[in-house]
Amino acid sequence: MRKKKKLSSAELKYNVGDEVAFTLDKQKFVGRIDKRYINSFLISFHSDDPSIVDKYHNKTVVNNKKLKLIKAAPKKKAKKSAPKASK
Known part of the structure; x- marks a missing residue:
């Protein structure tokens, strides 16, 4: 089993x-990140x-050092769990 590496x-x-x-x-080109790999990303x-x-079918893998951020994806808000009702 592969060890989880700390991200740089x-x-x-x-x-x-x-x-x-x-x-x-x-x-x-400009694209969106679909998947994270160890030191690169799958870009559509x-x-x-x-x-x-x-040649590429509109997808490619690019090293993280070769990317430039255009627009960050919206951050997902953590859902607040509702308190459990006691009977």
Whole structure:
């Protein structure tokens, strides 16, 4: 079983759902983080270039050092649990 690694400050800067900018095949793209890996992220993006779509299918894995945050995803509020009613 793999040990859980502490996340670096660079990794903590990004969360699932964040909008990020990155460079792919010398072109700049904007996409959303779908999944976190150990030191990279799965990014969904849109391209009108048929060769990019054919090669990447609008998803790619990008190292966290190559990302730039555009817009953070909204933070989920913790639900307050209602007190249990006694009978």
